[in-house]
Amino acid sequence: MTGEEVCGQFSDLMSGPARQWYLQLPKKVKKSWTEPMEQFHVQYCGKGMSMASRYYHAAQRPDETPLDYLYRLNVAGLRANMMARLKRNVNTSSISSGR
Known part of the structure; x- marks a missing residue:
């Protein structure tokens, strides 16, 4: 095929x-x-696209209820915050270990 x-x-x-x-x-x-x-x-x-960018540019979809939009926005915000924390932890640990 x-x-x-x-x-x-x-x-x-x-x-x-x-x-x-x-x-x-x-x-x-x-x-x-x-x-x-x-x-x-x-x-x-x-x-x-970064997680933070996805969060800041999120818009309600035409077929999405306000509640569904807020849920999706909250999930994107949590993911963006988690990624920022992970990056901070990686940078901090690499500095403290002398890498």
Whole structure:
């Protein structure tokens, strides 16, 4: 099965916003499986974006209730804070150990 065939079957399984996102991709992107996956990770998984940036740029989605949005925002805030603490701890431990 070619990448184009896999992508065609994949789009048949999607619905709603995910399907709209996929359909707007250029045809050249849909010729292989790897490029749509990369685009998906960038669009929906925040690839290449820091946790803090995801938190500060979060917006309520059209299909999201206010409660769901606040829950997602709180989770993003907790993750951003955790990542900042981890970085601080790593920097502190590397300084104290003389690395």
